């Protein structure tokens with residue numbers, strides 16, 4: 001945690017305890033505002049406090065009494081008022097506020113009248129059924145609390161990008177039908193394309209904010225309204241996902257979208273830059289910093305706010321693709337001009353048919369690739385060791401390759417079809433077919449499927465051996481990880497990328513949202529090594545092609561230029577590379 005985050009938490013704790021002990025709302029909110037002001041300050045607040053007391057008091061949202069507490073914390077690392085306040089409530093009580101749907105009033109009732117002093121105690125009492133009879137705690141309320149607790153526990157883990165995106169799109173569709181709506185976008189980690197999502201953030205503009213909030217509360221699948229006000233609504237879906245909606249006037253849409261897309265760290269960098277240029281940036285816009293506290297920036301006239309481009313331009317920057325907003329050097333070193341886009345992808349080089357564990361015949365798979373506008377598809381069914389996936393032995397592979405070539409001939413005017421294999425990389429680094437079998441194919445993806453708990457050094461050697469194999473084009477899902485479920489191998493990716501670059505072998509970003517393997521940080525290492533990258537959906541059926549955007553987002557997060565992505569090459573260039581391995 002940064003020092004600002006720590007200090008902000010002190011004020012948040014003060015606010016919580018004041019709230020629980022029935023202090024007046026004004027005092028509670030004042031502390032919450034200070035917490036937020038500290039968190040959003042681009043500089044270390046404690047340092048300012050020690051160096052320049054006047055400047056500390058000029059930070060919007062920080063008054064004289066909070067400035068004293070900040071100075072105390074900067075000098076001693078404690079705030080006496082916070083310690084004294086916390087001593088007045090049992091340690092587990094503030095944690096009850098984290099249960100969705102439990103506000104200060106209910107927590108106070110549970111604690112003072114029901115003796116519930118922690119989340120654990122709450123769970124136990126709910127199970128025992130001994131909370132009946134408390135004021136305002138009828139059976140329906142208790143059931144809602146019980147559900148909220150379960151959701152809280154179920155969704156402690158984050159959900160996969162591929163699970164969150166369709167939910168977000170469905171909510172956006174609901175908003176699109178609201179009268180007066182202007183613009184809608186997803187924001188947060190979802191828009192940045194992270195592999196897992198904590199909650200879904202949506203930003204909408206329109207003339208009737210109340211109608212937008214009402215629509216979200218009534219959307220299909222919503223089981224709980226966590227909070228709903230004039231600018232923000234949070235709901236929970238039947239699958240335990242939280243969805244946050246913010247509404248703004250359309251002339252502030254860009255600033256709000258920028259703010260709520262994050263990342264927090266990218267926003268901090270932008271605010272620092274604004275400050276250096278004599279401006280102030282927040283979710284309402286970019287403003288001239290006239291040195292006055294201006295919490296009413298909502299009413300003030302911004303220098304830029306309508307579109308994200310406007311804000312970046314006013315800061316002397318080009319618009320930043322959301323996937324890059326992670327404070328990974330994107331403001332100092334502008335990302336590649338030809339950053340890969342989804343529409344660049346024109347080839348699928350890893351897919352399965354009914355010959356192994358796919359659901360479509362060769363021809364249906366080829367038709368689907370044509371429908372997606374691809375110029376090339378490689379059919380790559382499993383090799384013999386994948387018995388559970390109906391992997392092919394050499395004899396069946398020969399028959400299958402002949403069948404693929406028949407289809408290739410029939411479709412040659414529309415698409416290039418390559419006869420290939422996804423051959424297992426065995427534990428010792430050797431491949432699952434002899435060389436003469438591989439040499440008879442047009443295309444070879446080599447992937448690890450077993451022995452995925454190997455030590456990093458062994459994993460590196462194993463994959464290096466496959467990269468050095470002269471007949472291999474692509475290393476498929478190199479680590480074998482499953483997002484949130486299986487760690488997979490931990491090879492030295494930088495070393496693999498260097499070797500792959502030297503031998504013109506592509507490392508795959510498997511676009512399936514369960515895999516996203518390589519992951520974003522690995523792609524960045526590939527780019528630095530100048531290594532080729534393949535982005536494939538590993539399709540086992542027609543719908544799997546829809547996962548492509550997740551792979552592209554992952555590649556963009558790794559700063560992949562289209563020029564290094566073999567699937568983005570035109571047919572001639574791709575085929576020249578394919579043939580160079582034969």
Ligand code: DGT
Pocket residue numbers: 036039040187188189190196197198199200201259260261262263264267268
């Ligand atoms: P997640 O939901 O954990 O996957 O990650 P994010 O990035 O979606 O985080 P979230 O949902 O908490 O907030 C969405 C964005 O809103 C975040 O990326 C930056 C912005 N934001 C939210 N709260 C704060 C805050 O307290 N301070 C600052 N600076 N930015 C915030």
Ligand code: CA
Pocket residue numbers: 188189190198199200201
């Ligand atoms: Ca989020």
Ligand code: CA
Pocket residue numbers: 188199200201244
């Ligand atoms: Ca959120």
Ligand code: ZN
Pocket residue numbers: 422447449476477
């Ligand atoms: Zn595979």
